[in-house]
Amino acid sequence: MKTRTSLKMLFRLVICELRYRPWTAALTVAITASAVVAVLFFVGLSETLAKRTRIIQRDMGLNVRFIPEGNRPDRYWLRGYAEGSIDQTLVDGLSNQDVANRLVPMLQRAIPMGEGEAILTGIGEERFANGRAMKPVFGGIATGETVVLGSAAAELAGVTEGDSIAILGREFLVARVLAAEGSSDDLRVHAELPIVQSLLGMPGKLNEIRALECGCDESVTDPEERLREVFGALLPGTMMIRHDRMADTRRRQRQLADRVAKTATPLAVAFATVIVSALLILNTRQRRREIGLLTAVGRDRRFLVALIGCRSVVLGVIAGLGGVVTAWAILAWGGPHFSGADMPPPDWSGWWLSLGLTLGAAIPAVASLLPIAFASRVDPAVTLREE
Amino acid sequence: MHEENRGTLRESPHHATAMAGQPAATGSQAGRGSDRAEAAITPRPLLRMHDVTRRFVCGQERIDAVREASLELWPGEIGVVGGPSGSGKSTLLLMAAAMLSPSAGRIELFGRDLANVPASEATAWRGGPLGVVMPMCDLVPYLHALDNVRMAANGPNSRDRAVELLERFGLGDRLRHRPSQLSTGEQRRVLVARGLVNGPELVICDEPTANLDPDNADQIRDQLLRERERGAAVLIVTHESCQRFTADRRWRMRSGYLEPETTKVRTPS
Numbered sequence: 001m002k003t004r005t006s007l008k009m010l011f012r013l014v015i016c017e018l019r020y021r022p023w024t025a026a027l028t029v030a031i032t033a034s035a036v037v038a039v040l041f042f043v044g045l046s047e048t049l050a051k052r053t054r055i056i057q058r059d060m061g062l063n064v065r066f067i068p069e070g071n072r073p074d075r076y077w078l079r080g081y082a083e084g085s086i087d088q089t090l091v092d093g094l095s096n097q098d099v100a101n102r103l104v105p106m107l108q109r110a111i112p113m114g115e116g117e118a119i120l121t122g123i124g125e126e127r128f129a130n131g132r133a134m135k136p137v138f139g140g141i142a143t144g145e146t147v148v149l150g151s152a153a154a155e156l157a158g159v160t161e162g163d164s165i166a167i168l169g170r171e172f173l174v175a176r177v178l179a180a181e182g183s184s185d186d187l188r189v190h191a192e193l194p195i196v197q198s199l200l201g202m203p204g205k206l207n208e209i210r211a212l213e214c215g216c217d218e219s220v221t222d223p224e225e226r227l228r229e230v231f232g233a234l235l236p237g238t239m240m241i242r243h244d245r246m247a248d249t250r251r252r253q254r255q256l257a258d259r260v261a262k263t264a265t266p267l268a269v270a271f272a273t274v275i276v277s278a279l280l281i282l283n284t285r286q287r288r289r290e291i292g293l294l295t296a297v298g299r300d301r302r303f304l305v306a307l308i309g310c311r312s313v314v315l316g317v318i319a320g321l322g323g324v325v326t327a328w329a330i331l332a333w334g335g336p337h338f339s340g341a342d343m344p345p346p347d348w349s350g351w352w353l354s355l356g357l358t359l360g361a362a363i364p365a366v367a368s369l370l371p372i373a374f375a376s377r378v379d380p381a382v383t384l385r386e387e
Numbered sequence: 388m389h390e391e392n393r394g395t396l397r398e399s400p401h402h403a404t405a406m407a408g409q410p411a412a413t414g415s416q417a418g419r420g421s422d423r424a425e426a427a428i429t430p431r432p433l434l435r436m437h438d439v440t441r442r443f444v445c446g447q448e449r450i451d452a453v454r455e456a457s458l459e460l461w462p463g464e465i466g467v468v469g470g471p472s473g474s475g476k477s478t479l480l481l482m483a484a485a486m487l488s489p490s491a492g493r494i495e496l497f498g499r500d501l502a503n504v505p506a507s508e509a510t511a512w513r514g515g516p517l518g519v520v521m522p523m524c525d526l527v528p529y530l531h532a533l534d535n536v537r538m539a540a541n542g543p544n545s546r547d548r549a550v551e552l553l554e555r556f557g558l559g560d561r562l563r564h565r566p567s568q569l570s571t572g573e574q575r576r577v578l579v580a581r582g583l584v585n586g587p588e589l590v591i592c593d594e595p596t597a598n599l600d601p602d603n604a605d606q607i608r609d610q611l612l613r614e615r616e617r618g619a620a621v622l623i624v625t626h627e628s629c630q631r632f633t634a635d636r637r638w639r640m641r642s643g644y645l646e647p648e649t650t651k652v653r654t655p656s
Contacts, residue, residue, distance in 0.1 A: 006541075009534075009537060009538055012530070012534055013527075013530070013538070016529045016530055016534070017529055019529070020528065020529030021529075289525075290527055293521070293525055293527065294538070295486075295510060296484070296486060296513060296519055296521065296525075297513060297514060297519065297538060297539035297581065298510055298511060298512070298513035298514020298515065298517075298539060298541070298585075299510070299514065299538075300507055300510050300511065301507070301510075379486075380486050381481045381486040381487040
C-alpha cells in the first residue's frame with residue numbers, strides 16, 4: 001500500500017513539475033529529440049548511401065575470377081576467356097563462405113559471328129555468400145531460347161533487338177542489345193549456361209567463376225590471402241585472378257562509409273547526452289529546496305532517484321517519438337537532397353520506432369546520473385535553512 | 388485534561404512500531420522497578436537532548452549555534468523553545484528532527500541514540516512517527532494544498548486523512564489551490580496539516596504561528612493542543628513570546644544556550 005501511495009505521488013510530482021516548468025521540459029525534449037533525429041538521420045542516410053554505394057560498386061563489375069589451373073596469362077588476356085574447364089559441381093560448395101559474394105559460374109568460347117568472332121558466354125545461376133537470398137544481377141540476363149548481345153557482336157551479326165540469330169546452327173531470339181561499354185564485353189553473346197554447355201558439347205563444365213570480393217572489413221588485413229585460403233579448399237584445380245585496383249578501391253570506399261557512420265552516430269549521442277545532462281543538472285539545482293523538503297518529510301533516496309529518473313524517462317519517450325517522426329520526415333522529403341541519390345523513404349518499421357524510443361529514453365536516463373547523484377547529496381538541513 | 392492521556396497514543400498508526408524493541412528504561416526511569424513487563428510499558432521521553440552542541444565552521448570562524456543544550460519531552464507534552472532570531476532555535480529543531488547531527492552531546496529519539504541510527508532510518512521516521520512542520524515557504528509551489536499534504540503521507544487512506552486534516556483547518560474549499568493562491572495563514576495551516584498527516588508521536592514545529600493573524604494562530608494552537616490530547620509530544624520553536632502557547636515545558640534560547648523557563652515536575656504513574 002505504501003509503495004502504491006508513493007508511486008502515485010511520484011507520478012503526480014513528475015507531471016505537476018513538468019506542467020509548472022514547461023519551458024525547461026520543452027527544452028529537454030527538443031534537445032533529446034534533436035539527438036534522436038541526428039542519430040536516426042545518420043543511420044538512415046548511411047544505410048541508404050551504403051546501399052547506393054554497393055549498387056554503384058556492383059555495377060563496376062566482379063573483381064575476382066577463378067579459372068582452370070594452367071592457363072597461360074598471355075592467352076587468357078588475349079582471348080578474353082580461359083581455356084580448359086572445371087567441373088560445375090564445384091559451384092555447389094560456394095555458399096559456405098563469406099569472403100566473396102555474387103559468384104557467377106560461366107562457360108565461354110569464341111564462335112564465328114558474321115565476318116569475325118564473338119565470345120559465346122553461358123551464364124549460370126548466381127550464388128551468394130553464406131547462402132543468402134539476394135536479387136541476382138549478373139546471372140540470368142538471357143532466358144530460354146533467347147540471347148543478349150554486346151553492341152559489337154550485334155554489329156558483326158547485323159542484328160537488332162527482336163531479330164533472330166543462328167548460333168552454332170541453332171536459332172535464337174535477340175532479346176536485347178547492350179549499350180557499348182568500351183571493353184571486350186561488347187563482343188559477348190550471352191545465353192543460359194545449360195544452353196551454351198549443350199551448344200559447345202561441354203555438359204556440366206565451366207571455364208570461369210566470377211565473384212565480388214566482400215572482405216571489406218577493416219579487420220581483414222590481407223583480403224587476397226584470405227580469398228586464396230578459403231577458395232583454395234573450395235575450388236581445387238583453379239587459379240585466382242584478382243582485379244586489385246577495383247577490389248581495393250571498393251574496399252576503401254566501404255570502409256570510409258562505415259567509419260563515418262560509426263563515428264558520427266556515437267558523437268551525436270554523446271553530444272546530446274552532455275547537453276541534456278547539463279539541462280537536468282540545472283533543473284535539479286533549481287529544485288534543491290523541493291528535494292530537501294522531500295527528504296525532510298521522509299522520502300528516502302530511492303524515491304528521489306525514481307523521481308529524477310522517471311522525469312527523464314517521461315521526457316525521453318516524448319522526445320523519442322518526436323524524433324522518430326521528425327527524422328522520418330527529413331529523410332523522406334530531404335533525403336535525396338542530402339544523398340544526391342534517388343533515395344526511397346525509410347521503412348516505417350518497428351526497428352526505427354524502437355531505436356528512436358530507446359535512444360530517447362536512454363539519453364536522458366544516462367544524462368540524469370549526475371543529477372541523481374547531486375539530488376541524493378542534497379542535505380535537507382542545509383536547504384531548509386536557505387532563504 | 389492532558390495529564391490523563393500522558394504516556395498513551397491514540398489514533399497513531401506508528402505507536403506499536405515505535406515502542407517495540409526500544410529500550411524502555413532511560414536515565415530518569417532507572418530504578419523504577421526491575422519487572423521486565425512493567426519496564427516495557429514504562430513511559431519514556433520521546434525526545435531527550437543531553438549537553439548538545441552544534442558548531443558551524445565558516446572559514447577561520449567557528450560558530451556554536453547551540454551550546455550544551457539539554458531538554459526532554461514526554462508523550463502528551465508540549466514544549467516551547469522561545470528566543471530571538473539567530474539564537475539557535477532552528478538548529479536545535481533540525482537536530483531534534485534528525486536532520487542535523489550534533490557536534491557534541493547526545494540526542495535520543497524514541498529511546499534510541501541518534502548516533503546509532505542510520506540516516507535512512509531517521510528519514511523513514513520523518514515519514515512516520517516524527518512529524519515536522521517546516522518554516523514558511525516550504526510548500527511545493529506546483530502542488531495544490533491536498534497534494535502538499537499527501538506528499539508526506541504514508542500508509543493506507545492517505546488521501547482521506549489529508550482531506551480530513553485540511554477540513555479541520557478550515558481549508559476544505561481550498562484543497563485544489565496552489566500555494567500561490569493561498570494566503571499566508573492558509574499556507575501555514577497546510578504546512579501544519581502536512582506535519583500531522585501521519586499521526587506522529589512527536590511533532591516538531593518551526594515557527595508555526597509566525598506572522599499570522601490571531602484567528603489563524605489560534606486555529607493552529609488548538610490543533611497542536613489536540614495532538615497533545617491524543618498523546619503526542621509537540622516541540623515548538625518560536626521567536627514570539629512562549630506565553631502565547633499552552634505548554635508543559637518552556638525554554639528560552641539565548642546565544643545558543645537553552646535555559647528552562649518552566650519545567651514540569653514529572654511523576655510517572
